[in-house]
Amino acid sequence: MALLFGALGAAVALLATRQRWAEGTAAVAGGAFPLTAKGSDVTGVPAALAIVGLAALVAVFAVRRAGRLVVAGLLALSGAGIAVAALAAVSDGSALDERAAEVSGDSSATVHALTNTGWPYVAAAGGLLILLAGLLALRYGRLWPAMSGRYERGAARPRRTARPADPERPEEIWKALDRGEDPTGA
DSSP states (O other), rough: HHHHHHHHHHHHHHHHHHHHEEEEEEEETEEEEEEEEEEEHOSSSSHHHHHHHHHHHHHHHHOHHHHHHHHHHHHHHHHHHHHHHHHHHTTOHHHHHHHHHHHHSOOOOOOEEEEEOOOHHHHHHHHHHHHHHHHHHHHHHGSSSOOOOOOTTTOOOOOOOOOOTTTSSSSHHHHHHHHHHOTTTO
């Protein structure tokens, strides 16, 4: 469930940051014109933390013991950070003010009638899903299987011993010929 919640939360948060978060109207000498801002224009934090959450989600299954607790904590913190940043961006109109100043050529231009869409709340919900995945990993992560240590450096593993060659088998005769031996000689 943690993997599902984390992947879904990251996908939702990344999708939400590409959508329109804020709308407003800027008044200039020629009249008023509408402006919009995407989530990535308002704040880049949710998208960045969603990528961190995805990386932590993969890493939580790759590490063991204390490393798993650290990575699960990072996963939970990235989810909480997404939710906080998305909700804080709801009241932030600075992205539209910058766009108004850019479009009008007047550095003191501001946006009036600022409204927000539901996408910041969708991003916050994605962050909460990642937070839930992190909390599940913190709680139950010690019970999950870890990646195999088979290829780790320094792992002393017994080697399989080769079964003795049967000189009567045809493939053994060919192997002896490949080695330059005479399989017919005694």
